[in-house]
Amino acid sequence: MSETPNGRRILIIDDDASLAEMLQLVLRQEGFETTWCASGDTALEVFRSAQFDLVLLDLMLPGLDGVAVCRRIRADSGVPIVMLTAKSDTGDVVDGLEAGADDYIPKPFKPRELVARVWTRLRRPPAESETDMIRVGDVTIDVSAHEVKRGSDPIALTPLEFDLLLALARRPHQVFTREKLLEQVWGYRHAADTRLVNVHIQRLRSKIEQDPERPELVLTVRGIGYKAGGVAGVK
Amino acid sequence: MDQARRLLRAPSRAWWGSLTLRVVGTTLIGTVLVLLLGGWLLQQQAAAGIEKGKVDSSYAEASTALDIFESSLRDSTVQGSATQSINRVAGAAVARGSVGGQYYVLVSLPTSDIRTEKLDPSSVPSSLRQTVEQAINSTDSRLYSSSTLVRYRDGTDSVPGIVVGAVAGSSGLTRYPVYFVFPMSQEQKTLGVVQQALISTGLAVALGMVIIAFWVARAVITPVRSARQSAERLASGQLADRMPVRGTDDLARLAVSMNYMASELQHRIRQLEELSRLQQRFVADVSHELRTPLTTVRLAADVLYEAHDSFPALENRSAVLMRRELDRFEALLADLLEISRFDAGAAELTLDEQDLCELVRTEVDALHALAATRGVELVLILPDSSCDADFDQRRIGRVLRNLLTNAIEHGEGRPVEIEVAANQTAVAVTVRDHGVGFDANDSHNVFERFWRADRARARSLGGTGLGLAIAMEDVRLHGGNLTAWGRPMRGAQFRVTIPRRHGTPIASSPLPLVPRDLPRRRPVAKAIGRAEK
Numbered sequence: 001m002s003e004t005p006n007g008r009r010i011l012i013i014d015d016d017a018s019l020a021e022m023l024q025l026v027l028r029q030e031g032f033e034t035t036w037c038a039s040g041d042t043a044l045e046v047f048r049s050a051q052f053d054l055v056l057l058d059l060m061l062p063g064l065d066g067v068a069v070c071r072r073i074r075a076d077s078g079v080p081i082v083m084l085t086a087k088s089d090t091g092d093v094v095d096g097l098e099a100g101a102d103d104y105i106p107k108p109f110k111p112r113e114l115v116a117r118v119w120t121r122l123r124r125p126p127a128e129s130e131t132d133m134i135r136v137g138d139v140t141i142d143v144s145a146h147e148v149k150r151g152s153d154p155i156a157l158t159p160l161e162f163d164l165l166l167a168l169a170r171r172p173h174q175v176f177t178r179e180k181l182l183e184q185v186w187g188y189r190h191a192a193d194t195r196l197v198n199v200h201i202q203r204l205r206s207k208i209e210q211d212p213e214r215p216e217l218v219l220t221v222r223g224i225g226y227k228a229g230g231v232a233g234v235k
Numbered sequence: 236m237d238q239a240r241r242l243l244r245a246p247s248r249a250w251w252g253s254l255t256l257r258v259v260g261t262t263l264i265g266t267v268l269v270l271l272l273g274g275w276l277l278q279q280q281a282a283a284g285i286e287k288g289k290v291d292s293s294y295a296e297a298s299t300a301l302d303i304f305e306s307s308l309r310d311s312t313v314q315g316s317a318t319q320s321i322n323r324v325a326g327a328a329v330a331r332g333s334v335g336g337q338y339y340v341l342v343s344l345p346t347s348d349i350r351t352e353k354l355d356p357s358s359v360p361s362s363l364r365q366t367v368e369q370a371i372n373s374t375d376s377r378l379y380s381s382s383t384l385v386r387y388r389d390g391t392d393s394v395p396g397i398v399v400g401a402v403a404g405s406s407g408l409t410r411y412p413v414y415f416v417f418p419m420s421q422e423q424k425t426l427g428v429v430q431q432a433l434i435s436t437g438l439a440v441a442l443g444m445v446i447i448a449f450w451v452a453r454a455v456i457t458p459v460r461s462a463r464q465s466a467e468r469l470a471s472g473q474l475a476d477r478m479p480v481r482g483t484d485d486l487a488r489l490a491v492s493m494n495y496m497a498s499e500l501q502h503r504i505r506q507l508e509e510l511s512r513l514q515q516r517f518v519a520d521v522s523h524e525l526r527t528p529l530t531t532v533r534l535a536a537d538v539l540y541e542a543h544d545s546f547p548a549l550e551n552r553s554a555v556l557m558r559r560e561l562d563r564f565e566a567l568l569a570d571l572l573e574i575s576r577f578d579a580g581a582a583e584l585t586l587d588e589q590d591l592c593e594l595v596r597t598e599v600d601a602l603h604a605l606a607a608t609r610g611v612e613l614v615l616i617l618p619d620s621s622c623d624a625d626f627d628q629r630r631i632g633r634v635l636r637n638l639l640t641n642a643i644e645h646g647e648g649r650p651v652e653i654e655v656a657a658n659q660t661a662v663a664v665t666v667r668d669h670g671v672g673f674d675a676n677d678s679h680n681v682f683e684r685f686w687r688a689d690r691a692r693a694r695s696l697g698g699t700g701l702g703l704a705i706a707m708e709d710v711r712l713h714g715g716n717l718t719a720w721g722r723p724m725r726g727a728q729f730r731v732t733i734p735r736r737h738g739t740p741i742a743s744s745p746l747p748l749v750p751r752d753l754p755r756r757r758p759v760a761k762a763i764g765r766a767e768k
Contacts, residue, residue: 016527022534029538086526107526108533108565111541 006031008122009051013043013069014058014084023056026111027118040064044072052079054121057101059085059092067092067099074100078158080121088193097199102160103186104193120187121160134169137217137230139208141169148208160185161204168218168228177225201226254459255452262448263441270437281429285422290380290397296338297378297399297415304328304403304413321411325349332415339385339416342403343368351416355386359398359414367400367412376402385418394420458486462493474501511578518575522568529565536561563699570701574684577708584627584712586737591622591631591662592655598635599653602643611643612650622657625737630709634717635664637702638729642668644698645727652752656745661715663732663746673721681719682707706731714738718748726750 010032014020017038024034037046041063047055055073059066070081081101085093088106096104105117134141140149146162148155157165167184168176176184178194186196201220205212219229250256307327311320325342329351332340339351341359348356363381370377378401385396396418404410461478468476477497478490536557543554576582599615606613642651649669656663673681680686685700710717715733732744 016531019527019531019534022531026534026538084530086523108530111534111537114534 004031005033007033008053009033009035010118011035011037011043011047011050011052011055013037013040013046013055013061013066015039015060015062016058019058023114026114030115030118032118040066040069043069044076047073048076054118055079055081056118057081057083057096059083059087059096067095070096070099070101074158078156080159082117082121093193094195094199097196098203100158100203102158102200103196116187134166136165136169136208136228139217141166150208155207157204157207160200161207164200164204165208165218165228168226172228175221175224175227180225197226254456255449258452259445259448263445266441266444267437270440274433274437277433278426278430282426285425286382286419289417289419289422293338293397293399293415293417294378294380296417297401300328300331300338300340300415301378301401301403301413303331308404321409322349325411325413328413337417339418341414341416343412343414353387353389353391354416355388358383358385358393358396358416359400363398363400363414364412367402367414370402371410371412383416385416394418394423455486458490462489465493465497469497469500474504515575515579518571519579522572522575525568529561529568533561533565567699567701570699570705573705574701574708577705577712582708582712584737585629586625586627588623588625589628591624591626591657591664591733592617593621594628594632595635595653595655595664598632598639602636602639605640606643606651609643609646610648611646613639613643614650614652616652616654618656620657622655622662624657624662624733624735626713626733627709630712631731631733634706634709634731635666637706638664638666638731640698641702641729642666642670642727645670645672647671649726654746657735658745659735659742660739661732661734661741661744663730663744665728665730665746665750667726667728667750667752669726672723672726674723675721678719678721681721682717715741716744720749725753 008031010027012020012023012027012034014023014036015038020036020038024036027034035046035050035052037043040061043057043061043064057066057070057073061069064072066083070083073079073081080103083093083096083101083104084107085096085104086107087093088104093104102121103117105114132143134143138150139155141147141162142149143166146159148157148162148165163185164181167181178197181197182188182192182194186192201218202212205215205218208217209215216229219227221227250260304324307324308320311324321342321344325340325344326349328342329340329349332338333351339354339358341348341350341354341356343364350356360381360383363379363383366379378399380397380399383396383398384393386393396416398414398416400412400414402410403413458478465476465478474497477494480487480490480494536554539554540558543551546554573582596615596617599613603613639651639653646668647670651669652665652667654665654667682703684704686703687700707717710731710733713733714737715731717732718730719727720730721727728748728750730744730746730748732741732746734741
C-alpha cells in the first residue's frame with residue numbers, strides 16, 4: 001500500500017497516542033518518515049536529535065505547551081512548523097503564529113487536507129522569474145541560493161518568510177490582497193484566515209526592516225493589502 | 236380644547252406630582268385655617284374686654300357729670316328763670332365734656348337741643364331717647380346706655396361709641412333728658428393695633444410653618460429619593476450600588492432593607508450569570524474536547540473510505556455510511572460551537588459594504604447542482620438596481636445557504652423562488668418554496684434549536700437542526716430580522732431583512748412577509764401583506 005519513501009522526515013509532537021498513530025499512518029502512506037514525540041518537555045531534545053523537514057505540533061500539550069515548544073524550535077531553526085489546534089477561533093492560533101508557526105490546521109481535518117498542507121510547506125514555489133537577484137531597498141534577495149542580505153550581512157529568514165518576501169518583491173508595484181498572498185504563499189484556494197498574513201508580515205518586517213514601526217520594504221496599502229517598496233531587479 | 240384641558244389639569248398634575256408640594260401645601264392651608272380661627276377668637280375677646288371697660292368708665296364718667304349737672308341746675312334755678320339756667324348749665328356741661336374730647340353732651344330741651352357743636356344728634360339712638368323720655372314724669376334717675384355709631388357734623392369719620400342717657404333734675408323741678416356720648420376712637424385704635432399684631436404674627440407663623448414643613452418633607456423625601464435612585468441604578472445593572480445608612484430610624488431601616496435586597500439580587504444574578512457562563516463554557520469545551528478523537532476517527536474513516544472499493548459489500552457500505560455520518564457529526568459540532576459563541580455574546584461581525592444581489596447570485600449558483608439532484612428549479616428574481624448594504628458576507632452567505640438548502644429539501648421538487656429587493660432603509664431576500672410547508676402557529680418554532688416540523692421526518696440533507704437558529708442569530712447580529720411564513724401543503728416563505736447601514740433602524744421591509752403568489756381570498760392576509768410592504 002505504502003508509497004515509496006520520499007526521504008522527507010516529519011516530527012509529530014502530540015500527546016494523544018491514537019491521533020499520533022493515525023497521523024503517522026497517513027503520512028507514512030504518503031511516503032514520509034515520521035517520528036513521534038508525546039510531550040512538550042522532550043520535544044526539543046527529539047527535534048535536535050535528527051534532521052527534520054517539517055514539524056506537526058499540537059498546541060495543547062502536557063508539560064511545556066505548544067506555543068512555548070514552537071518558540072524554542074523557531075529559535076533554533078527555520079524548519080516549517082504546522083500547528084494542529086482544536087480551538088481555531090481563539091487567541092491560541094495567533095499566539096502560535098507569533099511564536100513562529102507557519103500554518104495551522106483546525107481539528108477535525110481530513111487526510112487529504114493534512115497531506116496538502118504538509119506538501120505546500122515542503123515544496124518550494126517554482127522559480128518563475130528570469131532575474132536571479134532581486135533588490136528591495138537596501139536588501140538583496142538571491143533567489144536560487146535562498147539568501148537575503150543587507151549589504152554583505154545575511155538575514156536569516158524562515159522558508160515561509162522568504163517565500164512571502166519573494167512573492168511581494170517579484171511583482172513590484174503590485175498590491176497584494178491578503179487573500180492573494182494566502183493563495184500564493186500558503187496555497188489556500190479559498191478564503192482562509194487572514195491572521196496568517198498579518199502575523200507573518202509583522203515577523204518579516206521585524207527581521208528585514210531597519211525600523212519595523214516605519215516599514216520601508218514591506219508597505220501596507222490601507223484597506224487592500226501589502227506591496228514591496230523600493231524594488232529594483234539586478235541581473 | 237385639548238390644550239385648555241391640559242392647562243386645567245396642570246395644577247392637579249403638579250399637586251400629585253410632588254410630595255414636597257403636597258406636604259407644604261397641606262401644612263399651609265391647615266396653618267391658615269387655625270390662625271384665622273384663633274385670630275378671630277382673640278379679637279372677639281379683646282374687643283369685648285375693651286368695650287366692657289369703656290362702658291364701665293363711661294358710666295362712672297356720666298354719673299359724675301350728671302351729679303355736677305344736677306347740682307348746677309339746682310343752684311342756678313334759685314337765681315333766675317328756668318330757661319336761662321338750663322341753657323347756662325347745659326353749656327357748662329358741654330364745655331366740660333369738650334375738655335380732652337372725652338365725651339360729647341346732648342341735653343334735650345322741649346324746644347331745641349343743647350349739644351356739643353360737632354355732634355350729630357342722630358348719634359343718640361331713638362330707642363334710647365324713648366326709654367329715657369319715658370322716665371321724665373317719674374322719679375326714675377337711673378342711667379341707661381346703648382352702643383351707637385357716633386356721627387359728626389364736620390365730616391369726620393363716624394366711630395363706634397357708647398351713649399349713656401339719664402333724666403336730670405330732682406323731683407319738683409323740670410326734668411331734662413341728658414345724653415353723654417363717648418366715642419371709642421382710642422379703643423378702636425387699640426383694637427386696630429391688636430389686629431395688626433395678630434395679622435403680622437399670623438403671617439410669620441404661617442411662613443415659619445411652611446419652612447418647617449418644607450424641611451420635614453425634605454428630610455423624609457431625601458432618603459426616599461435616594462432609595463428610588465438606588466433602585467433605578469440596580470435596575471440598570473449597577474448591582475454593586477448601595478444606599479448610605481444613617482442612624483437607626485425607619486428611613487435607615489428602609490436603606491438597610493434596600494441594601495439587603497440589592498445584595499440578594501446581586502448574589503442571585505451573579506449565580507445565574509455564573510451558571511450560564513459555565514454552561515456556555517461547557518458547550519464550547521465539549522465541542523473542543525470532541526475534536527481530537529473526532530480527528531482520529533475522521534482520518535481512520537477516510538483511510539478506510541479510500542479503499543472501500545476493494546472491500547466486501549458489508550464493509551464497503553459501512554465505510555461509506557461512517558464517512559457520511561462523520562460529516563454530519565462535524566457539522567453538528569461546528570454549529571454547536573457557533574451557537575455557544577452567540578450565547579456567550581462572543582460572535583463578531585465583520586461588516587463591509589457589498590451588493591446583496593451579488594451574494595445571492597453566488598449562493599444560488601453554488602446550490603444549482605444540489606437542487607438539480609432533487610429536481611428543484613431555482614428561480615432568481617433580482618431588482619434592476621444593485622442592493623448595497625453593510626453586512627458580514629460569511630454570515631449572510633451562511634443564512635442564505637441555510638434557507639436555500641431548507642427550501643430545496645422541503646420543496647417537493649417544485650420550483651423555489653428567490654427574490655431580492657431594496658428600499659431606503661433596508662435590503663431583503665425572500666426564499667419561497669411550494670412544498671409541505673408548516674402550520675401557521677409554527678412560524679416562530681421553526682427558529683428553535685433542534686425543532687422539527689414533523690418529528691417522524693428524517694433530515695435527508697444532513698441538516699443539524701441548528702441551522703435556522705444560527706441564521707436567526709446571524710441576522711439579529713446585523714440588527715435585521717428573519718421571519719417565516721408557512722401553511723400546510725402550501726409551502727413556506729422565509730424573509731431576511733437587514734438594514735442598509737449598520738445601526739440604523741429598518742422603517743419597513745422591501746418585501747412582503749406573505750408570498751405574493753397566494754390567492755388573496757382572505758382580506759386578513761391581504762392586509763398583513765400590505766402593511767408589511
